[in-house]
Amino acid sequence: MSNLSVRTRRTLIQLCYLLPALFGIALLIYAAVPHLWFVYNKEAYSTMDLFELQGNAWEFYEQIQAGKIESTSAVVWFEQLLPVVSALFWILPVIYAFFALAITVCSLVAFSYEPTTRIANRTKRILHLICPNRITYLLFPLLPLFSSLLPQLLLWLYQWQGMNIRLYTFFVADWVLVLVFALLNAVAFILLLPLQSESRMDMFRIYKSGAQVKRQGDEKI
16 A cells, blocks of 8 residues: 555545444444344234334333233343343444544544644544544444344344244344444554554554654654
8 A cells, every 4th residue: 555645545544534434324224224024923024124123122011011911031031121222222322423423523623634733632632532542443333233133132032932933134134234344444444554654644643743752753542
């Protein structure tokens, strides 16, 4: 990549830091498209999106609360687990959305200034409060994984109740898509690390000018 122009390098690095937001939007769109359905006793039910599936599970929970479902050990587990599962189903993607927005905004602001300017470095320090290092950056895209596994979790709970039920998806399961996007984000980031260093566009490194420090170099975060 050393023969790439300065403009191409900057574009690739900027795009790299936009990937979490782009992948997050793609996951949201896919989750909102009906692509999941159950087959119970050889009868196929209507196709649902991920959010509709969560809503149906909550309706089942309310029926348990109302005493309309016969109590079994599996039903008791379902009643105890679903509030926690539902909370995490919404909270983890919101945290991921906040992270993706932060890395997008901070990278756009930081890259709009010279790497040694006070604004660029302050913007990076703000980002480090949310995402302190590169390892955290690589792990954040896995936050939606729990929500994407909701269909498999519900399938297990239904089968535990003795229901002859199977789960099907169009195209690919949500959790597979989350892992693919997380892997692509990691590969792109790691491959571009040398260019980030050469172009002084590493969001996890504070760059200082000769006027700011007596020696040459930069300070790692």
